[in-house]
Amino acid sequence: MRTERVLRDYIFSRWRLYLMAVLFIVTGNIIQSFYPRLLGQFTDRLQAKELTHALIVDYSLLLLAVGVLYGLLGGLGQYVVMRLGRQFEFHTRRRLFAHFTTLSERFYSKNGVGKMLSYVMNDVTAVRESISMGINQTTNATILILSAFAMMLLSGIPFHLIIVCILPLIFIPWIVTRFGPVIRTRSRTVQESISRATESAEEQFGGIRVTKKFAVEPIMINRFGAAVDTIRDNQLKLVRVSSMFQALIPFLGALSLVITIVYGGYLTIHGRITLGDFVALTLYIRMMINPLQAIGNVINTMQRSRASLERIGDLLSLKGDIREADHAKAISFERAAIEVNGLTFRYPDTDRPALEDIHLRVEPGRTLGILGKTGSGKTTLMKLLLRVYDPPKGTILIGGEDILDLKLESLRDQIAYVPQEGFLFSTTIRENIAFYRRDLELGPVEEAARQAQIHESIQEFPEQFETKLGERGITLSGGQRQRTSLARGLIKHSPIIILDDSVSAVDAVTEKSIIEAIRRERRNKTTLLIAHRISALKHADEIIVLDEGRIVQRGTHEQLLKQSGLYADLHAIQEEGSRDEADK
Template structure:
């Protein structure tokens, strides 16, 4: 099984300690913000415990006069000797604790938010950088919506945990330890009753985490599926409307959404058990504390195994601190919930980043500095790794510097694949491709692609202005150079007629322009880059005959001094090529000039007759092969 076949979710299952990796690999540079958040979280929770303790001590010392005024860690010399002085001193301590507690909470939120957002930013950008460098076969095998889900939804879930839940988890630990210390300081015997629920809650949480982990992995996967369905439908809304298939697509979205709903509902049902369960445990602790402490006070003597004195101030401290535990302990369910959600997202992210790029520069690769333009294909074979099906076999030809090579043949014959192997969008599985005598695999990928201009049959424009799209890849180009490139591509006239000329925004994927206009902008972009090697993959497929003539006139000038590969179904585009290669079923079946191939009366001649409308003159063999290919394409589309 190839790396490309492996799904990020499957790879994520083998990722060990994903949250630990998240901190060590992305949190190191920002650990100071996390430490500030940690310290201020401890400070905020500690200060929140001060008022209940001071209140209980004041009740015994100031109001009931049962005990001397004493607080842990507070020097006795600071305590006023008079009752009224102790009263106002208590007020001051509680006020100071509340003010500094508010400041600590502000610092905690700010620092942890900054830490979490910086980590999220670095995870998202590094994941995108890694993904962008994966080979084209990876993108052929994976859905765009699924990848968007990893880049967007999963990174956002990491931020939610690091931001809110991490602080809550820290405060919960501090709270339990702090309350436990205070209660044991005040009355160890009753503290055992109050805190007995803590180990039970820990076991309950452990059980919940083991059950919920698998649910969140399924949820993340179904989110990717749903995003893919929505993205496909929004991108294809014109097809949906013209085909009148709104109800069909409604049903497909409903099914994908319901799949997500069912998986999400399973996790929610677990939460419906866990959260009330924790709330019940804390309520039991509160009631048990009230009963035991209340009976102790009412009977004015120890009960059960208790011994010693117990005051109303003690009961106030116990009840207030027990009540303080109720909300954080019930919030622990959300902490665990977010943690498992973030862990599932981390697994998907690290699973994606464990897929190695298949096409990289070898350690001893050399830079391609200058290009004469000779390209040799020598016994080239190619097959996709996922199914091993042969696409090209023993493709051998040479393009001399400045020569134009036309590639023709039926749909699916392998013409585009031949050209995509040159810039190493895919790598050959046999044979080699050489540029000026050097195997392309011995050149750095970046320098190789810098010298190749590629205009694909699926024209893509970025959401931006016309000028930005033409300048793309040649970012330091001057305005005059951009206009010259547009004129060469026969685009200048229609661009100047747009509402804002070259500053007109083209919309997502260039939807505000016609197919022909997008094609000419794409050609202008390639002209501006001025590459030594040029690949035109159906570059005039989306234009009318008149526009094709204008573009062809410009392309003739463009291709004069550079090696050019032209893939075309419209044979008029390659009629003047120095060499025309006919490709069928991944193999070269004939080569020559236009006149030579017509004289051979082979595949090229039949393709020419089809375009000339001479259907009756086609060979029987060509018609039978065309029927076979059409049937095969229908079967493949059905299986997909």
């Protein structure tokens, strides 16, 4: 089962270190188990008036040696286990992040950032705490109990007395089987409610500026408060069960101690066991109570972490929708034609086609303009070209190769994609532009910025290209963010570039300068240009007009203006808007 493998694979890969740590802990606890026996012997000699100064020194040194060796060995073993637990945390978080990169857009459309953060932070920490504490305390407890039981037998304490004293402890396995599944189920419910609250918090923080501008803080507080209340209610349900579970085990241990004092004291008074045996027996039973309580804590924690481990296992078992074929090939083109043959595509869980019967061919070095209303399928076509979703086999070819037969990294390396809302990271402008290749010198970065008409704006910042941007590039205006994202795409120098309405936030003059720079710098490279403004498409070698997923018009700018239809209508509306703007 994948759930066990997450932990088992890690522990098995480091079994020598875990074995060494367990041996240290075991040896330390075996040494500690001599403490009651030595004290019992000391008591008997004290009662028999056999003690001398030399014996007192000997017993003192022996007891000191027991304490020192137990502390050193036990502490060293616990250090190794705790260190391995931290390494598990580091290893698993890296593994989860790497796994996130393999999942498709469909996964991210259904799962928010907060939920993924909950996996990486809360669930991994819960598992790490359980294996660190679990190995330490379980080994300590198990060896102490076994050692105490063995030493009681070796000390000559009557067997029937030992059995009577530990009789209440027999009920512990029943308590574990009764409460364990309930704790695990309620723990998973708590973790899922924490995920939802983390997701809500991430969304609220991301939208805090909108919240303040609309003065709806009370609504947002109540919305987040509802998520927190759910956590509280689920936590209280868990606490009730786990508290009862943790109280029962110490109670049974205390009951064993009471039986020991009453029955053992009775046998001591009547001379059936020595006072030293009684003292040793009492200490051994007392020694067993703490481990039993620790076992209760471990079981409680393990049941909680089991819920987190199940969530991590479930996540790692997910496979991305986009997978490479066994025979996938790597490609590298200087010039590549794009062919789309009879493409019809529906998004998962929908019946209506997003694209229907699309046929087109873009020759190497040519520019294709794509126009259409919102929801007409423009971005869907680009997502299919990039294999964000898989198109039907044989419907999209680059350089004569079906993109389903190509390695994903190789395919996407041939394409520079610039979306309308380019995501900028909280790092410097230079690193954002050189995102594809962080080792680039400043010269190519500046050249890309000039082509995107953002260079002059960057020069106005005190630190220029080393200016650090805020979250999602909040330091920049909308147009500046879009042009910075465009510079990131231009610096890639791929044989194919997709501009997905990526100049929509700039004025007409800047747009014209950007389009001219792109035409000049990419003369021999293929360009797919999506735009709502016809002014950005005029220079295209061919323009297609999409409406409800179908190509309803195609031709050059001049040819389309001569036809009645959506293109001419949009052109007329935009021209009228431009004249109105000029008259103001």
